[in-house]
Amino acid sequence: GDSVTQMEGPVTLSExxxxxxxxxxxxxxxxxxxxxxQYPGEGLQLLLKxxxxxxxxxxxxxxxxxxxxxxxxxxxxxxxxVSDSAVxxxxxxxxxxxxxxxxxxxxxKLTVNP
Amino acid sequence: ExxxxxxxxxxxxxxxxxxxxxxxxxxxxxxxxxxRQDPGLGLRQIYYSMNVEVTDKGxxxxxxxxxxxxxxxxxxxxxxxxxxxxSLYFCATTGGPYMGQFFGPGTRLTVL
Numbered sequence: 495g496d497s498v499t500q501m502e503g504p505v506t507l508s509e510x511x512x513x514x515x516x517x518x519x520x521x522x523x524x525x526x527x528x529x530x531x532q533y534p535g536e537g538l539q540l541l542l543k544x545x546x547x548x549x550x551x552x553x554x555x556x557x558x559x560x561x562x563x564x565x566x567x568x569x570x571x572x573x574x575x576v577s578d579s580a581v582x583x584x585x586x587x588x589x590x591x592x593x594x595x596x597x598x599x600x601x602x603k604l605t606v607n608p
Numbered sequence: 609e610x611x612x613x614x615x616x617x618x619x620x621x622x623x624x625x626x627x628x629x630x631x632x633x634x635x636x637x638x639x640x641x642x643x644r645q646d647p648g649l650g651l652r653q654i655y656y657s658m659n660v661e662v663t664d665k666g667x668x669x670x671x672x673x674x675x676x677x678x679x680x681x682x683x684x685x686x687x688x689x690x691x692x693x694x695s696l697y698f699c700a701t702t703g704g705p706y707m708g709q710f711f712g713p714g715t716r717l718t719v720l
Contacts, residue, residue: 526706537612537698537711538651545706583650587706594639594705600650 496521500584500599507574507606515569515602517558517584525586527551527560527567532581532601541569541582574606610635612712614699620718621689629684629715631699639702640682641666641709642674644695651698657682689719 501516519525526545530538542551547562556571567584584599612633621627633640641656643666653666657676671693673685686693699712 528708530711537713538700538709539711540708543706543708587708589705594702596641596653596709598651600648 496525496586496588496595496597498584498586498597498599500602502602504603504605507604509576509606509608510573513569513571513574513578513604515582515584515604517567517569517599519565519567519584519586521586521588523588525588527558528585528587529556529558529567529569530583530585532583534580538583574604576606576608579604579606610710612699612701612710614697614712614715616715617713618716620720622720623690624688627686627689629697629717631682631684631712632680633701633710634680635701635703635710636679637701637703638679639704640676641700642672642682642684643698643700644668645698646695654684689717691719693717694719
């Protein structure tokens with residue numbers, strides 16, 4: 495079945511460091527790919543998305559490129575801030591039987607220290 | 609403002625005592641779903657609904673019921689809660705495939 499694998503956390507960085515969180519997927523067909531962010535005590539928020547191969551999603555300084563050849567959607571940010579501390583989830587979405595099937599990775603906790 | 613609301617936000621109950629977690633969205637979306645989040649397991653879908661009176665099982669439906677009598681509301685019902693249903697629950701809605709989901713703030717449920 496379809497699955498998403500993301501790097502195990504936790505990840506701890508200093509402010510202004512470069513961030514990469516790896517995400518790979520297994521899926522038939524043509525899924526869309528997403529990154530969601532969950533701040534402490536809150537629900538998940540859509541951070542960025544890409545709907546086809548080679549698309550780049552970007553938001554709030556975060557970027558991820560849909561790489562079909564490597565089945566990857568790695569999240570990057572050039573200079574993290576303390577406010578980026580959160581749990582990040584990679585997910586894929588496919589149309590299935592007229593509905594949407596969403597599959598999440600297990601999440602990666604990021605802590606950014608001042 | 610687009611919103612998904614859930615109530616209650618926190619609930620401690622005892623085994624076997626029926627409970628309902630409400631979910632409401634103001635985006636006029638047809639698609640709504642429920643997830644549970646557990647440490648080390650990520651998010652797993654419990655039930656989803658493609659429209660009023662149309663519901664279907666997700667990956668972990670056992671022990672749960674849902675109903676969809678109005679487009680905006682999608683309550684989650686635990687007829688006889690058990691301790692293994694202690695979890696963080698999220699309601700979500702989307703305007704269509706590939707658009708991404710709006711999540712509610714979550715309901716933390718503890719079953720003793």
